[in-house]
Amino acid sequence: MSTMTTAGNQAPTGSAPAAPGRARGLRLGGMNWLVWRQHRAAYWTLLAAAAVTVVLIVVARQQMMTYLDGYGYPHLKPDWEDRFNHRWLDIAALVIGYMPILVGIFVGAPLLAGDLENGTAKLVNSQSASRVRWLATKLGVTALVVAVSTTVVAVAFGWWWTPIKTSSYVFSWIEGPAFDNTGPLPAALTLLTVVGGVAIGMLLRRTLISMVVTFGFAVAVQVAWSQVRQSLGTVLTVTSDKGVGDGSMPPVPEGAYVVDQSYVTSSGDFIGWGSCAEATEKASNACLEQAHVVGWGIEYIPLSQMASMQWLGASILLALTAGIAAFVILWGRKRLV
Incomplete structure (x- = not known):
């Protein structure tokens, strides 16, 4: 009886003993585990907030698509904007727009300040792990959680907004609510x-x-970013020579952001469209003739540049981030405690 029980509890002959905990899946260990455990409340809050946001976006997009299907999406009828309710898009864009500020305040600022204020940094410094490893792990784990959370939300919001991105009825693609809340x-x-x-x-x-x-x-x-955003694109120009009356404007691509519009003279020069804003129509026409105006010139940035502008901007921001992270590690290596 006892022999059978023992045999039943033993692993088969020649088999390697199972590693403790391997059946439970991957686990964090060492410094990664310490950092995660210390800041797990902030990390889980970020991940949970991202998950809830994505669920709400999925529901809202389904409602929007039901409305757009009634107007012949993807070839929408001209009057589709008349009853379109963009309240939830506006609210979501506002909340996501505040995300960098809120996460910076409540996750970034206390990450090292709390350890330095309550003495945890001195305790860590007395252990075998180096300061550089501790700082790098703190920054790395935090950056990973932040990147995953924000990217998931950005992808979901972009998916929601994409069906109407060529329309400026809700917001133009080059404005913060669309440009800063999608992509990278x-x-x-x-x-x-x-x-x-x-x-x-x-x-x-x-x-x-x-x-x-x-x-x-x-x-x-x-x-600062709002002042830089537009300069990331290449401004294109299209002109016409059919006068300045009704229907004389040169066509621009659908969804293009118009930077400026001017009069074009017979010599190819551009003059501001307000130059001949005279008190009367007769005086205005005389001004146009005197300036030899032959048509319009429109400067614009096409919607097709949006992705390249976003990646260029993200590269600049990430380079600045890498520089600050390097400063944190180099400074903290010698002067942290």
């Missing part, structure tokens, strides 16, 4: 504010003040 930009903007917040927390060593300063940094990044 949400991840790039958020990573910059998060790593910037980490650097601020490392220098100030106080959590609350670091969060306040990170808020200012994140807002400054958003303002």
